[in-house]
Amino acid sequence: MIDEDFVKSLLAGHDCIKVVHQDDCLTISCEPEYLPKICLHLRDEETFDLLVDLTAIDHGVEAEIRFSVVLHLYSLIHKSYLRIHANCLDNDCPLVPSVSSVFPAANWHERETFDMFGIKFSEHPNLKRILMWDDYPYFPLRKEFPLAGVEVPLPAADVSEVTGADVDPAPMMGGPFVSPGTGRMSNAEPRAKDESWSEDAEKPL
Amino acid sequence: MSTTTKEVHIGDIGAQAASHLDGDKMALNVGPSHPTTHGVLRLLMELDGDLITNCQPVLGYLHRGDEKIAENMTYNQFVPYTDRLDYLAPLANNVAYAITVEKLTDIQLPERCEAIRVLICEMARISSHLLGMGVFGMDAGAWTPFMYTFTEREKLYTLFEELTGARFTTSFTRIGGVARDLPEGWLSKVEKFVDELPRAIDEVEKLLTRNRIFLDRTEGIGTISKDDAIAFGITGPNLRASGVDLDLRKDKPYSGYEKYEFDVPIGTKGDCYDRYLVRIEEVRQSILIIKQVIASMPGGLWYAEDARKIFAPPKEKIMTSMEELIQNFMIVTEGPQVPAGEVYFEAENPKGALGFYLVSKGGGVPYRLKIRAPSFCNLSILEKLVPGHMLSDITVILGSLDFVMGECDR
Numbered sequence: 001m002i003d004e005d006f007v008k009s010l011l012a013g014h015d016c017i018k019v020v021h022q023d024d025c026l027t028i029s030c031e032p033e034y035l036p037k038i039c040l041h042l043r044d045e046e047t048f049d050l051l052v053d054l055t056a057i058d059h060g061v062e063a064e065i066r067f068s069v070v071l072h073l074y075s076l077i078h079k080s081y082l083r084i085h086a087n088c089l090d091n092d093c094p095l096v097p098s099v100s101s102v103f104p105a106a107n108w109h110e111r112e113t114f115d116m117f118g119i120k121f122s123e124h125p126n127l128k129r130i131l132m133w134d135d136y137p138y139f140p141l142r143k144e145f146p147l148a149g150v151e152v153p154l155p156a157a158d159v160s161e162v163t164g165a166d167v168d169p170a171p172m173m174g175g176p177f178v179s180p181g182t183g184r185m186s187n188a189e190p191r192a193k194d195e196s197w198s199e200d201a202e203k204p205l
Numbered sequence: 206m207s208t209t210t211k212e213v214h215i216g217d218i219g220a221q222a223a224s225h226l227d228g229d230k231m232a233l234n235v236g237p238s239h240p241t242t243h244g245v246l247r248l249l250m251e252l253d254g255d256l257i258t259n260c261q262p263v264l265g266y267l268h269r270g271d272e273k274i275a276e277n278m279t280y281n282q283f284v285p286y287t288d289r290l291d292y293l294a295p296l297a298n299n300v301a302y303a304i305t306v307e308k309l310t311d312i313q314l315p316e317r318c319e320a321i322r323v324l325i326c327e328m329a330r331i332s333s334h335l336l337g338m339g340v341f342g343m344d345a346g347a348w349t350p351f352m353y354t355f356t357e358r359e360k361l362y363t364l365f366e367e368l369t370g371a372r373f374t375t376s377f378t379r380i381g382g383v384a385r386d387l388p389e390g391w392l393s394k395v396e397k398f399v400d401e402l403p404r405a406i407d408e409v410e411k412l413l414t415r416n417r418i419f420l421d422r423t424e425g426i427g428t429i430s431k432d433d434a435i436a437f438g439i440t441g442p443n444l445r446a447s448g449v450d451l452d453l454r455k456d457k458p459y460s461g462y463e464k465y466e467f468d469v470p471i472g473t474k475g476d477c478y479d480r481y482l483v484r485i486e487e488v489r490q491s492i493l494i495i496k497q498v499i500a501s502m503p504g505g506l507w508y509a510e511d512a513r514k515i516f517a518p519p520k521e522k523i524m525t526s527m528e529e530l531i532q533n534f535m536i537v538t539e540g541p542q543v544p545a546g547e548v549y550f551e552a553e554n555p556k557g558a559l560g561f562y563l564v565s566k567g568g569g570v571p572y573r574l575k576i577r578a579p580s581f582c583n584l585s586i587l588e589k590l591v592p593g594h595m596l597s598d599i600t601v602i603l604g605s606l607d608f609v610m611g612e613c614d615r
Contacts, residue, residue, distance in 0.1 A: 024548045050435055053560055053577040072549050079456045105438030108585040131265035131614060140273055147277045
């Protein structure tokens with residue numbers, strides 16, 4: 001059972017763990033450097049042996065801590081989930097130790113997180129893009145990346161050399177409509193969320 | 206006419222041919238567009254004769270950026286996108302997504318809504334498994350079973366069409382309920398269908414289960430051990446075929462699954478044949494669940510009535526009452542109002558555990574929505590599983606894993 005005693009014994013053995021909340025499941029946070037050690041402990045001692053999900057959150061360009069890596073573990077014995085937050089210390093080149101040696105399932109999840117957020121995982125066996133093509137220059141799930149996309153060269157260099165074709169952004173003309181929900185009535189009308197962005201704007205890093 | 210005969214030993218020809226080979230390994234590319242890969246999966250393989258020595262899956266050919274899109278629209282606007290994850294069981298995806306968002310709110314769904322959701326989830330499971338088993342047989346060289354399963358699946362799609370208005374892209378759930386009540390007389394049609402379905406399953410079993418060719422092609426092929434299955438995060442029928450007793454409908458019941466009695470089939474060896482057997486039995490168990498749901502279908506509303514900022518009021522009230530009109534306008538423009546917080550929910554979908562990790566900062570638009578696709582995790586074992594098998598086993602292994610690239614690439 002995931003009860004008070006479980007939480008206490010987990011905290012007692014590890015100074016680096018903090019409990020964030022227990023809303024839908026026990027959520028702990030730790031410094032990225034302790035992640036493999038804690039995962040190993042949770043897998044071998046606490047039966048959380050199924051890594052169901054590994055992803056990241058971008059808290060926005062302005063945020064003090066920009067990226068957090070989030071892991072979800074499941075225990076077949078406790079029949080319960082456990083969430084781990086690891087806040088990346090460096091906003092510009094976020095680096096987190098890989099847990100793929102503990103959970104082989106993390107291999108592809110970490111590649112996806114690198115692909116979408118640009119978070120690097122040290123000691124990952126094969127850290128390259130998984131959903132986008134290898135030469136793709138941006139990290140699409142970062143908040144400053146526009147929904148429409150950014151013009152980039154075609155993944156096939158030989159084709160674009162002959163045709164001059166690029167991968168063009170796809171502005172969502174007229175939709176999806178969302179109201180910002182704040183401000184004056186005239187400003188709160190539903191509008192395309194992404195209309196502020198155009199090809200002339202400064203491209204994301 | 207005189208003829209001369211020359212005696213040739215097959216062994217001599219083999220030895221002669223072998224002397225020309227220099228022993229190099231061959232690179233073979235399968236996909237991205239290939240009947241075996243059930244979509245757009247690409248495999249880069251290294252062959253030593255017929256033996257696969259290395260296999261690198263390449264994904265992303267169907268990547269649409271669903272998670273980015275989700276951050277830019279209201280909760281209800283995203284429901285149609287969930288159809289296109291596992292497009293062989295869109296109803297189950299709709300339900301999983303709706304439950305995730307509802308977990309952040311405190312609304313109580315009426316019993317009828319939950320029963321409808323269980324019913325459509327199990328119908329989606331039958332439809333997905335029927336297709337999965339049919340094409341699996343076809344991958345192993347048996348064309349006929351596919352005809353039986355596809356005929357039954359067609360009947361299901363007619364039922365889906367009557368319920369939702371669409372055969373494929375159902376978009377049936379809303380946050381806080383389902384789109385509309387069950388059509389009149391629809392339940393009896395479903396009952397008739399599930400009464401007749403076991404006969405078709407028996408036919409398929411007669412054609413496949415004890416078929417010598419099918420057994421030779423699937424038994425002992427693509428064996429996933431219990432430890433490997435857990436380590437690689439495999440879920441659903443593929444995990445249970447490896448002997449792990451994990452079914453979220455039993456272990457973490459949602460939408461009232463605890464009210465219904467059913468068994469969870471578990472495999473022993475974890476090979477392709479076990480995965481087939483588990484799916485066959487799951488269809489039979491789903492039939493049992495559907496019969497129980499129909500027998501005990503509660504009356505009442507199909508949406509949470511008190512969820513005024515989440516579920517749009519009925520159409521006739523919008524047209525006649527000012528307050529309901531405003532309520533509807535706010536839900537359409539600003540989205541269902543969901544409090545800040547984070548939630549992770551997994552539903553036992555036909556392909557495995559479909560998870561949604563939702564981070565909300567309040568309001569009608571998610572701040573971050575991560576889709577944990579079962580096919581993505583199930584395929585990650587290919588790098589380890591495939592090497593050591595023959596080239597012809599690839600079709601059987603891929604068929605038995607029953608994946609959908611729509612949700613794998615998202």
